[in-house]
Amino acid sequence: MWRARCRILSEPQSLKEKRSVVKSLLAKVRQKFPVSAAEVGQHDMLNTAEFGICSVGTDSGQLEQLAKNCRSYMEREFPVEFFQEEISVEAF
Numbered sequence: 001m002w003r004a005r006c007r008i009l010s011e012p013q014s015l016k017e018k019r020s021v022v023k024s025l026l027a028k029v030r031q032k033f034p035v036s037a038a039e040v041g042q043h044d045m046l047n048t049a050e051f052g053i054c055s056v057g058t059d060s061g062q063l064e065q066l067a068k069n070c071r072s073y074m075e076r077e078f079p080v081e082f083f084q085e086e087i088s089v090e091a092f
Helices: 016-031 060-077
Strands: 003-006 038-042 050-053 080-087
Touching: 003 060, 016 038, 016 050, 016 060, 038 060, 050 080
Parallel strands: none
Antiparallel strands: 003 050, 003 080, 038 050
């Protein structure tokens, strides 16, 4: 699981604009990578978003790399800058 907070650099003028950016970002991440992704916090903050991205697999190294690939893609393709994040892999 990867949980991250980021700044939205396009500076949305309303929560509706922010929601548009967030929905687009999450849809494209889900389309490109085998993950579940959602906005999990900072819903009422205009220029900040918090994402949770999760995947299931058998190799913890591959899962960590998947989270890093998602992060790189999001920073490259969308106007966001991450400032707080946490990657955790749990085994059952």
